[in-house]
Amino acid sequence: MTRSNTKPAQGGVDVAGATPMMAQYLEIKSRYPDALLFYRMGDFYELFFEDAVQAAAALDIALTRRGKHLGRDIEMCGVPHHSAESYLQTLIRKGFRVAVCEQLEDPAEAKKRGHKAVVKRDVVRLVTPGTLTEDSLLDARSHNYLAAWAEIRGEGAVAWLDVSTGDFHVAACPRPALGPMLARLAPSELLASEAAAGDEALGSLAREAGAVLTPLPRSSFDSAGAEARLKALFGVEALDAYGAFARPQLAAMGAVVAYVELTQRGKLPMIRPPAVEGPGGAMRLDAATRRNLELTRTLSGRREGSLLAAIDRTVTGAGARLLETRLAAPSTDRDEIAARHDAVDWFLDRRDLAGAAREALRKTPEIERALGRLALERGGPRDLAAIRDALARAQDLAAALSGAEAPARIARALEALCGHDALVGLLDAALIAEPPLMARDGGFIAPGFDPELDEARSLRDEGRGVIARLQGSYVERTGINALKIKHNNVLGYFVETPATHASRMMSEPLSQTFIHRQTLANAVRFTTVELSELETRIHNAGARALEIEQRRFQELRAAVLERAPAIAAAARALAEIDLSAALAELAAQEDWTRPQILPGREFEIEDGRHPVVEQALRRAGESFVPNDCDLSAEGDDARPVWLLTGPNMAGKSTFLRQNALIAVLAQMGAFVPAARARIGVVDQLFSRVGAADDLARGRSTFMVEMVETAAILNQAGPRALVILDEIGRGTSTYDGLSIAWATLEHLHDVNRCRTLFATHYHELTALAARLPGLRNASVAVREWEGEVIFLHEVRPGAADRSYGVQVARLAGLPEAVIARAREVLEALERGDRREGGERVRALADDLPLFSAARPAPAPAPARAPSQVERRLRELSPDDMTPRQALELLYELRDLLDDAG
Numbered sequence: 001m002t003r004s005n006t007k008p009a010q011g012g013v014d015v016a017g018a019t020p021m022m023a024q025y026l027e028i029k030s031r032y033p034d035a036l037l038f039y040r041m042g043d044f045y046e047l048f049f050e051d052a053v054q055a056a057a058a059l060d061i062a063l064t065r066r067g068k069h070l071g072r073d074i075e076m077c078g079v080p081h082h083s084a085e086s087y088l089q090t091l092i093r094k095g096f097r098v099a100v101c102e103q104l105e106d107p108a109e110a111k112k113r114g115h116k117a118v119v120k121r122d123v124v125r126l127v128t129p130g131t132l133t134e135d136s137l138l139d140a141r142s143h144n145y146l147a148a149w150a151e152i153r154g155e156g157a158v159a160w161l162d163v164s165t166g167d168f169h170v171a172a173c174p175r176p177a178l179g180p181m182l183a184r185l186a187p188s189e190l191l192a193s194e195a196a197a198g199d200e201a202l203g204s205l206a207r208e209a210g211a212v213l214t215p216l217p218r219s220s221f222d223s224a225g226a227e228a229r230l231k232a233l234f235g236v237e238a239l240d241a242y243g244a245f246a247r248p249q250l251a252a253m254g255a256v257v258a259y260v261e262l263t264q265r266g267k268l269p270m271i272r273p274p275a276v277e278g279p280g281g282a283m284r285l286d287a288a289t290r291r292n293l294e295l296t297r298t299l300s301g302r303r304e305g306s307l308l309a310a311i312d313r314t315v316t317g318a319g320a321r322l323l324e325t326r327l328a329a330p331s332t333d334r335d336e337i338a339a340r341h342d343a344v345d346w347f348l349d350r351r352d353l354a355g356a357a358r359e360a361l362r363k364t365p366e367i368e369r370a371l372g373r374l375a376l377e378r379g380g381p382r383d384l385a386a387i388r389d390a391l392a393r394a395q396d397l398a399a400a401l402s403g404a405e406a407p408a409r410i411a412r413a414l415e416a417l418c419g420h421d422a423l424v425g426l427l428d429a430a431l432i433a434e435p436p437l438m439a440r441d442g443g444f445i446a447p448g449f450d451p452e453l454d455e456a457r458s459l460r461d462e463g464r465g466v467i468a469r470l471q472g473s474y475v476e477r478t479g480i481n482a483l484k485i486k487h488n489n490v491l492g493y494f495v496e497t498p499a500t501h502a503s504r505m506m507s508e509p510l511s512q513t514f515i516h517r518q519t520l521a522n523a524v525r526f527t528t529v530e531l532s533e534l535e536t537r538i539h540n541a542g543a544r545a546l547e548i549e550q551r552r553f554q555e556l557r558a559a560v561l562e563r564a565p566a567i568a569a570a571a572r573a574l575a576e577i578d579l580s581a582a583l584a585e586l587a588a589q590e591d592w593t594r595p596q597i598l599p600g601r602e603f604e605i606e607d608g609r610h611p612v613v614e615q616a617l618r619r620a621g622e623s624f625v626p627n628d629c630d631l632s633a634e635g636d637d638a639r640p641v642w643l644l645t646g647p648n649m650a651g652k653s654t655f656l657r658q659n660a661l662i663a664v665l666a667q668m669g670a671f672v673p674a675a676r677a678r679i680g681v682v683d684q685l686f687s688r689v690g691a692a693d694d695l696a697r698g699r700s701t702f703m704v705e706m707v708e709t710a711a712i713l714n715q716a717g718p719r720a721l722v723i724l725d726e727i728g729r730g731t732s733t734y735d736g737l738s739i740a741w742a743t744l745e746h747l748h749d750v751n752r753c754r755t756l757f758a759t760h761y762h763e764l765t766a767l768a769a770r771l772p773g774l775r776n777a778s779v780a781v782r783e784w785e786g787e788v789i790f791l792h793e794v795r796p797g798a799a800d801r802s803y804g805v806q807v808a809r810l811a812g813l814p815e816a817v818i819a820r821a822r823e824v825l826e827a828l829e830r831g832d833r834r835e836g837g838e839r840v841r842a843l844a845d846d847l848p849l850f851s852a853a854r855p856a857p858a859p860a861p862a863r864a865p866s867q868v869e870r871r872l873r874e875l876s877p878d879d880m881t882p883r884q885a886l887e888l889l890y891e892l893r894d895l896l897d898d899a900g
């Protein structure tokens with residue numbers, strides 16, 4: 001054997017010289033080098049070599065060895081197949097991909113080919129983060145997107161699919177917009193061509209969005225191949241009916257479909273025709289803005305504490321997913337926004353109906369994902385029952401909500417809820433109330449639905465009863481009371497009579513029915529055609545019942561899939577109703593109002609509040625102080641730029657964020673926490689509010705801040721809303737002040753967008769005199785007996801001073817430091833602020849900055865150890881018996897007494 005012509009697989013393991021089974025394993029593994037191979041052996045999935053090492057560590061299970069391969073131990077670990085799902089879940093969460101390799105024939109079949117023959121096996125599915133369908137592997141309240149990024153001659157596109165629901169979208173996406181797009185979609189897996197995936201910048205964008213980056217060969221992104229693939233998928237001659245797609249869009253969609261085909265091994269999920277998102281259809285929010293505003297996750301990555309958690313009143317998984325999708329991509333289309341507001345308004349006016357609808361929805365099972373699993377041949381009877389129950393409830397819901405004149409969007413939803421009677425009737429008749437998860441073991445078809453099945457089951461279950469009845473009828477026919485039907489392993493079922501009746505039994509007419517089998521000393525045994533038929537039927541009844549159930553399951557599945565588009569539309573309608581009713585509930589509970597969305601560049605908020613802070617304060621028994629904001633860029637005396645000053649802790653960040661959140665809420669279709677809101681459509685929202693070190697990328701706080709500020713100044717257009725908090729804070733005073741100054745001027749003169757700018761550089765307030773679009777505002781505090789009281793009120797005009805020292809005192813800085821800070825502050829306020837300036841230098845000379853105003857207390861003089869302490873120090877507790885310890889206690893107490 002020469003090494004050069006052997007095929008290395010899996011890190012240098014050679015196929016040649018392997019046992020037949022190992023050779024099969026290595027051949028299959030060589031096709032899935034990037035995945036862990038779950039190799040089915042009987043009741044277990046086994047993993048070998050490096051896969052075993054990695055999986056054992058990730059799953060915290062035992063790593064063992066199984067023989068040798070070419071002189072080397074084979075590492076092995078295994079998971080039982082019936083609990084494989086939970087292990088899969090752990091592995092997928094940890095970023096692995098798993099190729100599931102099954103036995104494709106009964107081991108007995110293989111044996112027929114010779115005792116060394118290996119059972120046929122192959123991979124039936126590649127499990128990856130973006131292609132999950134099982135409820136146990138998915139979060140019910142979040143989408144799970146598989147996205148693909150394609151670029152052709154500088155033009156880019158992103159396509160995204162939720163494999164579990166079939167939701168399929170595509171949008172043009174130039175490279176600079178990819179970051180915001182990924183931040184919005186938060187896909188769990190991103191596909192890119194091998195060439196693109198090698199780009200470190202793309203890798204880091206994917207990581208930031210929390211996605212696993214999967215490189216695919218260039219051929220998967222071929223746009224001509226993609227077009228053919230999509231046409232075949234949707235069974236159409238041309239894709240025009242779905243929209244006009246640019247080449248990169250085709251390439252991205254094609255890659256998604258190719259990858260799904262690859263991972264599902266040819267079984268395609270239900271994929272809806274792609275919805276094309278037009279340019280500018282959604283408000284643009286970059287990753288930093290989403291993070292800063294804590295829209296769907298807090299800065300620490302939790303849902304709790306985010307805006308999403310504060311406003312989520314939905315009662316179904318699909319409703320929650322729709323809310324998250326809308327919140328991640330607020331609309332810029334006024335008609336769309338108005339339609340959403342109309343739906344909320346309608347429910348708000350009919351709270352009793354909304355309440356009833358929510359009650360009904362609460363009991364409605366999830367159908368989008370059930371439908372997805374059925375399409376992928378991964379569904380079971382429980383999925384059918386979910387569809388039956390949900391559609392039945394949908395009809396009731398439609399009946400309850402009809403009558404009252406509904407706005408267009410609700411009316412359309414109600415329509416989609418109806419017309420499923422035939423299917424519901426079929427499923428109702430066919431299925432038991434609460435069927436099992438899997439079709440495998442049967443027991444889900446309702447009695448009375450299929451006479452053949454009922455008979456098979458009654459034979460299976462009541463075999464003895466049927467035999468007893470037959471025996472009764474034979475006794476009657478022969479008049480022989482001692483006639484019995486018995487069973488043994490040689491004859492199977494037979495009729496037995498005492499020998500005395502032999503001659504009668506064996507002569508006409510009884511001999512026509514009873515066929516003689518055996519004569520014993522005291523008894524004669526017979527069989528009958530009926531009995532042997534019955535025997536075969538009893539024998540096969542169980543298997544037959546199962547087979548009929550499987551056939552019925554496939555028929556029901558086909559009936560459901562035939563109506564898949566209508567069922568999916570009903571599922572979407574349920575989600576829409578859930579979300580509209582939930583937003584109405586929210587508006588009523590929290591006293592929110594319908595915002596006016598205008599074509600111009602207005603931004604007038606009266607009595608606005610921060611939804612998350614307000615709820616937190618309420619829990620603590622405190623109330624939120626509402627504030628107005630007017631950034632309108634319309635009219636002659638428009639002042640679209642507000643410069644906000646005020647002490648730390650006064651509420652500047654809260655005010656900035658609340659106005660950004662109001663814009664997001666308004667345009668996603670919700671009501672807003674304000675007494676009145678008039679908002680001209682915002683097409684981009686930028687927020688730079690505080691920053692954390694990005695040490696992973698080797699950037700300091702200041703660098704992060706500057707990168708984000710640069711993005712805003714370069715990209716913010718006239719319809720943008722910009723929120724900037726304390727720009728320049730991360731560098732020396734005068735550098736920071738200069739950067740803040742120039743940034744403010746640029747926003748005012750060049751970007752000319754609606755801007756909220758909070759700063760602690762009071763020098764900037766002077767700019768109001770020169771910049772006509774700039775207005776000073778400040779957060780009010782009151783000083784009382786040397787303490788500051790925060791009023792949280794935003795008022796016109798600049799703040800007089802910053803109260804930083806008072807706030808520091810509230811935070812518990814030592815009195816000595818506070819007193820010293822006051823002295824320095826006074827000195828600075830008397831003179832110029834320039835670092836290195838004369839007065840500052842004098843101050844540093846006169847009053848050494850780090851000497852304490854009051855002498856520090858002298859350290860306590862060293863004290864000689866007491867006798868008790870000395871005795872204790874000498875001890876070695878390990879060497880003492882309990883008795884000695886007790887004696888020692890007495891001794892110590894005596895020592896104390898002596899000392900006292």
Ligand SMILES: Nc1ncnc2c1ncn2[C@@H]1O[C@H](COP(=O)(O)OP(=O)(O)OP(=O)(O)O)[C@@H](O)[C@H]1O
Pocket residue numbers: 613617623624625626627646647648649650651652653654655792793
């Ligand atoms: N409008 C308000 N009504 C009531 N309480 C408020 C209001 N705004 C802010 N607060 C309270 O004040 C705290 C501080 O607010 P915030 O963080 O916005 O201050 P800040 O001025 O940005 O401070 P810093 O400059 O130190 O970041 C909040 O956590 C909140 O509890």
